[in-house]
Amino acid sequence: MKLKINNLSKSYGLHSVLDGISFEFESGKxxxxxxxxxxxKTTFFHCLNGMIHRNCGEVVLTADDGSAQPLSQRNTGFIESTPVLPEFLTGREFIQFLIDIQEEKEKFSIDELFEAVDLNRKDQEKLIKTYSHGMKNKIQLLTLFICNSPVLFLDEPLTSLDVVVASDIKKIILKMKKDHIIIFSTHILQLATDLCDELVILHDKKLTLLDNRMLNNKNFEDEIIQLLKDDGDAEICESRF
Ligand SMILES: Nc1ncnc2c1ncn2[C@@H]1O[C@H](COP(=O)(O)OP(=O)(O)OP(=O)(O)O)[C@@H](O)[C@H]1O
Ligand SMILES: [Mg+2]
Known part of the structure; x- marks a missing residue:
């Protein structure tokens, strides 16, 4: 399975954020x-699955048998950095509802799902609007497991989770990579080295695939900072002159 992006551009008014991005992501990584x-980064995710309008470009999901379909919110699972959830329901009501609308609902055990993200029964039965950021993130993660979309976008998914759950979730994400295309944004470089097969940098409105040997390099963090700093200096120069 491949996710092919061809000449994607996005501006907010006169402010250009993504400029002519072409890239290919594949499953198993x-x-x-x-x-x-x-x-x-968030704009990139939103443009890919059509949550926001793109100025130009195509985003196509190609299966191993060659069949292709445009990427949309229907075939994408998304953990938003700012969780969007039905706050008027309890966590348990929402997850039960999601299970009930699945074709193969009998394959899910609601208790096992909540156990996987370590959310106890008392918290499951509170309204989502009273949840902490990390608890909302856990509910978002459960929506990914249940809907099982082929493409998963995780926008800073682990930042607000406690260390125990973050460690469990890392293991689950690793298990899911075989038959999913997983792209996750993070500011935590250690997490990137722990979890990623490939690193992609978004700078100067373009995507650049880094040589993944960098992931094992002891100067990895300094090199990334330098790359991003150089970019920042260039922007500052441009805006001054
Ligand atoms: N709805 C919007 N209207 C106008 N400008 C926007 C809008 N959303 C984002 N932007 C601008 O687009 C640029 C990219 O924002 P975006 O949120 O995609 O960045 P990001 O890489 O996700 O940042 P962060 O690491 O802080 O989450 C920023 O300059 C931001 O101000
Ligand atoms: Mg963002």
Missing amino acids: IYGLIGKNGAG
Whole structure:
């Protein structure tokens, strides 16, 4: 399975954020997306699955048998950095509802799902609007497991999870990579080295695939910082002159 992006551009008014990006992601690998605050990572995810309008470009999901379909919210699972959930339901009500609308609902055990993200029964029965950020992230993760979309976008998914759950979730994400295309953005470089097969940098409105030998390099962190810093200096120069 492949996700092919061809000539994707996005501007907000006159502010260009993504400029002519062409790239190919494949299943079986976890891609780490790294970029400074405001580089356009969230915009990139939203443009790919059609949550926001793109100025131009095509995003196509190609199966191993060659059949192709445009990427949309229907074939994408998404953990938003700011969770969007039905706050008027309890966590348990929402997850039960999601299970009930699946074709093969009998394959899910709601208790096992909640156990996987370590959310106890008392918390499951509270309204989502009273949840902490990390608890909302856990509910979002469960939606990924249940809907099982072929493409998964994780926008800073582990940042607000406690260390125990983050470690469990890392293991689950690793298990899912075989038959999914997984792209996750993070500012935590250690996480990128732990989890990713490939690193992609979003800078200067373009995506660049880094040589993945860098992941094992002891100067990895300094090199990434230098790359992103150089980019920042260039922007500052441009805006001054
Ligand atoms: N709805 C919007 N309208 C106008 N400009 C926007 C909008 N959303 C994002 N931007 C701008 O687009 C640029 C990219 O923002 P985006 O949120 O995609 O960055 P990001 O890489 O996800 O940042 P962070 O690491 O802080 O999450 C920023 O300059 C931001 O101000
Ligand atoms: Mg973002």
